[in-house]
Amino acid sequence: MESFATRAVHAGRADLTDLGVHAPPIDLSTTNPLSSIEAGRDAYDAYAAGEPRADGMTALYRRAWNPTVARFEEAMADLETFTSAPADQVPPVAAEGVAFASGMAAAAAVLMSRVAAGLPHVVAVRPLYGGTDALLASGLLGTDVTFAGPEDLSAALTERTGLIVLESPSNPTLDLRDIQAISRVAGDIPVMVDSTFATPFLQRPLTLGASFVVHSATKYIGGHGDAMGGVVVTTPELARQLRPIRTVTGGVMDPFTAYLLHRGLATLPVRMRAMQAGAQSLAEWLTRQDGIHRVYYPGLPGQDPQGLVGTQIDGSGAMVAFDVGTFATAARLCSRLQLITHAVSLGSTDTLIEHPAALTHRVVEEGAQPGEGILRISVGLEDPADLTADIGQALQR
Ligand SMILES: Cc1ncc(COP(=O)(O)O)c(C=O)c1O
Structure with a gap:
């Protein structure tokens, strides 16, 4: 089993040798030539249903899919599910990355997906990054929030609760939250962990029972203060709910940013x-x-x-x-x-x-x-x- 550092260098680069390139190419196309109306229509339907791009499916339009962004997403999913334990001891976690224009766009899409699922109540553990806290407190996206301490979570849950939100380490006072214990209390309710301060190098919440990991990739993932982006890594089923929201709301990551963030992972x-x-x-x-x-x-x-x-x-x-x-x-x-x-x-x-x-x-x-x-x-x-x-x-x- 290779180490995390090795995986960080190679993740999301599997197609480069066949392409005959060493650095990931930056595809700036906003649209893609179609081989037929049928191919375009089928791809349109698949993207609208939130499906990941299948082999042979046409690329269509950048707001739905872009290969440079997809490589970064694949790398993030790979790193967030990394475990050094043998596969017979820890079953592998299936996950997909969905990249956004910023960390806030990523968190907003997760909230919108829970509202769309008819479960708009959110239980959140403070402290949180101010932007996330204010977005929840405002109810702008149709969520309603109960702020609760980690010990009071179960009392705050209702049958309308669609999400538990926490940060670990938290911004700004570096409180650590027990992700495994909180996920146990949550049961079937998805737990969203903003893991921006930890990065997948230090912590992988999906392997601890969380359903959504959110990063402001603007921070450690890019690592040089020159690229703004966000990413959610989640189960394939929940990723299917996020992609159409991203497509219709338009908070997509641009390919040059994806290139920089992907490059950042190698030195993370x-x-x-x-x-x-x-x-x-x-x-x-x-x-x-x-x-x-x-x-x-x-x-x-x-x-x-x-x-x-x-x-x-x-x-x-x-x-x-x-x-x-x-x-x-x-x-x-x-x-x-x-x-x-x-x-x-x-x-x-x-x-x-x-x-x-x-x-x-x-x-x-x-x-x-x-x-x-x-x-x-x-x-x-x-x-x-x-x-x-x-x-x-x-x-x-
Ligand atoms: C913990 C945390 N989450 C999310 C965000 C929002 O990320 P972005 O600025 O990329 O939208 C920030 C920004 O400071 C943050 O510190």
Whole structure:
């Protein structure tokens, strides 16, 4: 059995040798020549039914299918179902990837699919990325939400519940949720895990009982802050429900983005390993600094009471949050940084810092927002000593 790192390099590239190319070709066609009206009609019907493209089926139109995007989707499905256990011990999980224009378009399609199935009630575990939280709280897509703690989930479920939504690690305070335990409570109700902070390198929720894995591929999957996309990996049956929604609402991934995200997968393991090592040392250093009230990082003592690091997730990830007490102190610190970039988003090669209450979580309703003194760091590939030196000078000045 090959390792995840090997799979990450080769996933979604099976057709390249026959094509006689080494890099995946970027097909920019928006439409495709048809061999006959019948071939076009049959393909149209198949895409409208959400079927994946079968061998020989015509390509038709980019909003329905594109080969560069399909390679990225195949690679994501491959990586999200990876297991190092022998097949006779763990039955393989069947999954398909469905790519979108952004992480929000991906999550929105999952919500719409549950509304379309006649099950619009969503139970969600906070904290969540602010955009997801606000989308659920607004009911814009026809869902109605109950926010519940992980222990109160079963009491919140009704016969109209079509989805449980959670993040692990969560944005911004890196809470870990027991995906296996929550999936057991959910029973037949699909569980959607936003696994953006973990990536398939560290965690594969489908192998733990979840039905939908959602990524903002804009983050670690692309890895360089220059491509925006989202992806859902789910069962073939649920993927059939998502594709027609994507086609009619139009939130498709563009082929050049798919090329960049697919390319990003090859280096995901090395990037994640290096960034995670940097995050661990930064988090430990932060705990020793004066004026820092609390550091949030699952790799610190006492911060993983359920013992999920090493069982559910193969490490603590590369996101760290810390509380400097007040908005004013957080603002001063950000303005004094010289190396670290003050910007939203995460998962890029350079280290980013942001203030969740003012930015990524500003749209979250009052009372559920992160504290005013909390800053969130996405640790990049710089030498960790340079990061601590930068924060150190900002804390002292
Ligand atoms: C955990 C998480 N999920 C989803 C999103 C939304 O992704 P996108 O910005 O690609 O739409 C973000 C964006 O920051 C995020 O942090």
